[in-house]
Amino acid sequence: MRVIVSVFNNLYTDQRVEKVCRTLSENGYTIELIGNNWGGLPPINRNYTVTRLKLRSKILRFAYLEFQWKLYKHLLQKADEKCILLSNDLDTLLPNYLIANKLQIPLVFDSHEIFTEMPSVKGRFTQKIWRVLEKQILPKIRFMMTASESYADWFVKTYQIERPVVLQNFPLYIPSFQNSEVNHPQIILYQGVINPSRGLDKMIPAMKHISAAELWIAGDGPKKIEYEGLANGLGLQNKIRFLGKLLPEDLRKITHKADVGLSIEENNGLSYYYSLPNKISDYIQARVPIVVSDFPEMSKVVDTWQVGVKIGDHNELAEKINKVLQNGKHFYSYNLEKAAVVMCWEKEEPKLLHLFQKVTEENF
Known part of the structure; x- marks a missing residue:
């Protein structure tokens, strides 16, 4: 089963998306990860297909608009009736939602945060725009996950939706070790x-x-x-x-x-x-x-x-x-x-795989 994953960043340090893609890839899913060049194009090496859309905009609000359009066109070209879309955060949701509806394919939404309540948008006109988008689309999303129990509670209370799967962004487990180093200072x-x-x-x-x-x-x-x-x-x-x-x-x-x-x-x-x-x-x-x-x-x-x-x-x-x-x-x-x-990724992986198994069973 193909999964097309999209996120608004250059993929360099996004450990949550990297772990999700790696887990799905290691469990039989064929992954294409789509990001962009916002913040540069540092080299990355992954065991799945990576695409970074090139943005010309230098101002973030214009970069968001440009990315929406370019992501929509890319998904229109790459998606088909035998794939799952995975949208990360509100700034990738609209193109994924439109393509999912157009092709009648499943969409999974992963909200890493409460995008409309971020300090960077709070009190600005753009907050109203993102809230309208969130309000219109979120209640129509069948499959959703988020990064904390409190986030999940907020989404349920605000939009009366089925409770999202809580996939906490923990790192891989590091076995016990002895660190005898003493720092001065x-x-x-x-x-x-x-x-x-x-x-x-x-x-x-x-x-x-x-x-x-x-x-x-x-x-x-x-x-x-x-x-x-x-x-x-x-x-x-x-x-x-x-x-x-x-x-x-x-x-x-x-x-x-x-x-x-x-x-x-x-x-x-x-x-x-x-x-x-x-x-x-x-x-x-x-x-x-x-x-x-x-x-x-x-x-x-x-x-x-x-x-x-x-x-x-x-x-x-x-x-x-x-x-x-x-x-x-x-x-x-x-x-x-x-x-x-x-508090390690190994404890979170089963929840991710169960969700995608459910998506697959209900749609294919």
């Missing part, structure tokens, strides 16, 4: 996009009150230059390292080194508030304790596994991080081990 790690509402503008000043430690920021994004300037302006350039965007395999090597991992998003939209960011399970697989915002899904991890602490307010950052650093990684090692066994 200790390492506080943030990994991810350097965007607004990620708490970094609060974390950088907090480094004034954390001694014998460095903050490593692994990632890139629109706020990087501003935050570098903030660190320099506060005289903290020797305590804060900007590592840039890293390949997933290189990032994993960095994650293992850390003494504490951060996921300190701000509540500037329900998409962040209800999220369970990938980096939390990445930290746990690296057996690194965490400091997280007191949001529903993140709190659940800390409360269930006792692998770190929560902050109710970003003013608590220095206090809570100092507590974890003083406890040390060994203090959390037993609980991190237990959590790593459960």
